[in-house]
Amino acid sequence: MFDSLSNRLQDVFRSLRGEARLTEATVDAALREIRLALLEADVNFKVVKAFVDRVRERAMGQDVLRSLTPAQQVVRIVRDEMIALFGDAGGGLQPTSASPRVILLLGLQGSGKTTTAGKLGTWLAKQGRHPLLVSTDVRRPAAIEQLNVLGGKASLRVFDPPGQLDPVRRAGDALIEAKNLGFDVVIVDTAGRLHIDDDLMTELQAIKASVSPTDLIYVADAMTGQDAIKSAGEFHRRVGVTGVMLSKLDGDARGGAALSVVAVVGVPIAFVGSGERLEDIEPFHADRLVSRVLGMGDVLSLIEKAEQAVNVEDAARLEEKIRRDDFTLEDFRDQLRTLRKMGPLEGILGMIPGLGNLKQLAGSKPDEQQLVRIEAIINSMTPGERADYRLINGSRRKRIARGSGTSVEEINRLLKQFQQMRKMLKGLGGMSGGGKGALKRLRRMGQFN
Numbered sequence: 001m002f003d004s005l006s007n008r009l010q011d012v013f014r015s016l017r018g019e020a021r022l023t024e025a026t027v028d029a030a031l032r033e034i035r036l037a038l039l040e041a042d043v044n045f046k047v048v049k050a051f052v053d054r055v056r057e058r059a060m061g062q063d064v065l066r067s068l069t070p071a072q073q074v075v076r077i078v079r080d081e082m083i084a085l086f087g088d089a090g091g092g093l094q095p096t097s098a099s100p101r102v103i104l105l106l107g108l109q110g111s112g113k114t115t116t117a118g119k120l121g122t123w124l125a126k127q128g129r130h131p132l133l134v135s136t137d138v139r140r141p142a143a144i145e146q147l148n149v150l151g152g153k154a155s156l157r158v159f160d161p162p163g164q165l166d167p168v169r170r171a172g173d174a175l176i177e178a179k180n181l182g183f184d185v186v187i188v189d190t191a192g193r194l195h196i197d198d199d200l201m202t203e204l205q206a207i208k209a210s211v212s213p214t215d216l217i218y219v220a221d222a223m224t225g226q227d228a229i230k231s232a233g234e235f236h237r238r239v240g241v242t243g244v245m246l247s248k249l250d251g252d253a254r255g256g257a258a259l260s261v262v263a264v265v266g267v268p269i270a271f272v273g274s275g276e277r278l279e280d281i282e283p284f285h286a287d288r289l290v291s292r293v294l295g296m297g298d299v300l301s302l303i304e305k306a307e308q309a310v311n312v313e314d315a316a317r318l319e320e321k322i323r324r325d326d327f328t329l330e331d332f333r334d335q336l337r338t339l340r341k342m343g344p345l346e347g348i349l350g351m352i353p354g355l356g357n358l359k360q361l362a363g364s365k366p367d368e369q370q371l372v373r374i375e376a377i378i379n380s381m382t383p384g385e386r387a388d389y390r391l392i393n394g395s396r397r398k399r400i401a402r403g404s405g406t407s408v409e410e411i412n413r414l415l416k417q418f419q420q421m422r423k424m425l426k427g428l429g430g431m432s433g434g435g436k437g438a439l440k441r442l443r444r445m446g447q448f449n
């Protein structure tokens, strides 16, 4: 789920970060890509349009394009606006004074209502609540039994009066039973239909009238995309929906449904289900989902760290040096220091999306100790050597190795890597934007060692 959307958006961000300067044209091009990616992920087209318009308006602001980290700012805007798509409801169930709390599960056939009844009961029991489950699905043979079995597995009480085949009575009696026995939540499972039909709607309205539910949770199969959303709108109009449970997020759905639910239906996503097991339920957190989709690792805190550690003027000076092919061992040492100021190397690499994988591919783990040794080696050089590595001949290498407590092989390796790095920097040409340059340098450092 979300994989393809996620990959495409990350490609867009990567190319943004690779731009020397962000201009309105580059941002526009990126927005076009984002728009296509969202449409392909099956996000409702009206939602996409409004979304892209909002991002454009905010991203074109001069304070963004001229900021220390323009590409990162654009990423941040995309993230914020994506979170905004989900509204500001906190996920899960909202507080209520109703006791027992009645939760009615609605949705099309096979969307996951019965499974959700078991999951929700389990989740509530874990929080110290006492849920009573009841099935009103008298139409499909074995539907009632399905809930009984599930309840047994989850050690949850299921109300099942033998011979009672009136859905409204079953729900109403369950509520009375709960009051009598001290259950504080009643979870009402309902029958599904392949399509919305009047019979079903009438039945749901009658159940609703008899138990006055606090929560009407529409269970949407994430795999069915926009169709699920359309039906959600219809259920909302005819019965009323207070929240959505997005099930089967573990499947290969493109994810657009999730991003469209709130804007199209006007109710928040309360829970997500990502598997068939009873534990596979969690309250919905927009920020977490969005960070995952955007592959952000923890980009935001990385931006903050980079902005703290990198001085704008230093960054500009460095850029100029690289342009003049004047990058010395001393600059290199400064960069290492900056990098180390940002915190444990492994943590930082982990925060850079994509880089974690890169490290695994390369089969080498970032080694803090190695940075310390490199710095020690450079410290043992004379200022002349630091300014021009070509001075460092065989006997100087021996001296430096002795002075830094390392070996000539290590010095050789460092100098070789330094030369490769210079070549690479030169090849990349001038970098702009201090923070962005810092991120690029970080990436290179990751490849170093």
Ligand SMILES: Nc1nc2c(ncn2[C@@H]2O[C@H](COP(=O)(O)OP(=O)(O)OP(=O)(O)O)[C@@H](O)[C@H]2O)c(=O)[nH]1
Pocket (backbone or CB within 6 Å): 107, 108, 109, 110, 111, 112, 113, 114, 115, 116, 137, 140, 143, 190, 191, 192, 193, 219, 247, 248, 249, 250, 251, 273, 274, 275, 276, 280
């Ligand atoms: N992979 C996966 N499967 C799920 C999830 N939720 C439900 N399922 C499966 O989807 C199928 C249908 O689930 P049910 O809970 O029976 O759906 P329902 O809405 O009660 O169906 P009807 O009562 O026939 O309308 C079952 O095989 C479940 O195991 C989920 O989050 N992930």
Ligand SMILES: [Mg+2]
Pocket (backbone or CB within 6 Å): 113, 114, 115, 137, 143, 189, 190, 192
């Ligand atoms: Mg069912």
